[in-house]
Amino acid sequence: MSASTIIFYIVSALVLVFGAMSVFTRKIFRAAIYLLFSLIGIAGIYILMNMDFIAALQVLIYVGGIIVLIIFSIFLTHQAGDKLPKPLFKRIVAGASMAAFGLIVVLGVFYKTAFKVTTEAGIDHSARSIGRQMLDYHHHGYVYPFEIVSFLLLAALVGCIVIAVKIQKK
Amino acid sequence: MGSVSILLLMFCGFAFAALAIGLGNKLSLKRYNPEKGEAYECGMETQGTTWVQFHVGYYLFALVFLLFDVEIAFLYPWAVVFKEIGMVAFIEIVFFVLVLFLGLLYAHKKKALSWM
Numbered sequence: 001m002s003a004s005t006i007i008f009y010i011v012s013a014l015v016l017v018f019g020a021m022s023v024f025t026r027k028i029f030r031a032a033i034y035l036l037f038s039l040i041g042i043a044g045i046y047i048l049m050n051m052d053f054i055a056a057l058q059v060l061i062y063v064g065g066i067i068v069l070i071i072f073s074i075f076l077t078h079q080a081g082d083k084l085p086k087p088l089f090k091r092i093v094a095g096a097s098m099a100a101f102g103l104i105v106v107l108g109v110f111y112k113t114a115f116k117v118t119t120e121a122g123i124d125h126s127a128r129s130i131g132r133q134m135l136d137y138h139h140h141g142y143v144y145p146f147e148i149v150s151f152l153l154l155a156a157l158v159g160c161i162v163i164a165v166k167i168q169k170k
Numbered sequence: 171m172g173s174v175s176i177l178l179l180m181f182c183g184f185a186f187a188a189l190a191i192g193l194g195n196k197l198s199l200k201r202y203n204p205e206k207g208e209a210y211e212c213g214m215e216t217q218g219t220t221w222v223q224f225h226v227g228y229y230l231f232a233l234v235f236l237l238f239d240v241e242i243a244f245l246y247p248w249a250v251v252f253k254e255i256g257m258v259a260f261i262e263i264v265f266f267v268l269v270l271f272l273g274l275l276y277a278h279k280k281k282a283l284s285w286m
Contacts, residue, residue, distance in 0.1 A: 003173035081221030131247030
């Protein structure tokens with residue numbers, strides 16, 4: 001077993017353990033913190049696959065953005081520090097069966113796909129290559145989607161302000 | 171070789187943290203004093219719990235922050251190649267940021283960013 005395989009198993013064990021802890025803890029704030037560690041572990045897996053840029057985005061957006069949003073929403077509730085009530089048995093069964101169903105579907109796809117081993121070089125996924133394609137205005141460039149993204153973000157910004165201001169006025 | 175050194179660094183990092191906390195816990199004197207349990211050593215005494223309910227208006231700050239966080243994600247690959255592309259890249263990013271600046275102006279006008 002090579003060293004990178006050992007690192008992979010350690011990091012994925014961290015992701016899985018923290019993911020399970022985030023599901024099973026009954027303190028909601030701790031669940032958010034465990035989810036944060038789990039997402040950092042996923043960034044570690046991206047780095048293991050040499051996807052530095054994706055790993056940076058994972059930390060920037062998921063760890064730095066989404067988790068902050070989740071923690072904010074937890075603090076909007078009355079009972080951020082309280083222990084949640086024990087889940088109903090019915091819900092445990094329903095959740096477990098849904099999770100099992102998801103696992104079966106994923107494993108089914110995984111075993112049915114004939115993965116081909118190839119010696120071709122993969123696509124260049126460095127930040128430099130992404131930046132070049134993003135700003136390229138020639139035939140195969142992505143400058144148009146790049147500018148459209150700014151409008152998408154603007155629409156999201158305006159939308160969330162409209163909704164939130166409406167809620168505040170109530 | 172690279173992975174071996176990362177693995178070694180990982181183990182050293184864990185061991186260092188565990189040693190520092192474990193030895194500190196073992197070797198230190200433990201004399202209980204209620205003064206030590208306070209959050210601050212000077213200034214006002216704290217009141218109530220830290221688990222207060224936030225005003226709903228602060229959620230907007232988080233949402234606006236997330237939007238501009240995503241914007242930063244696009245600025246990063248742009249910054250890497252800015253020097254080699256030059257003026258065109260500059261015009262493209264000015265347009266990109268200008269559109270988002272309109273959003274910031276809108277948020278300011280709707281008083282979404284004013285202090286509660």
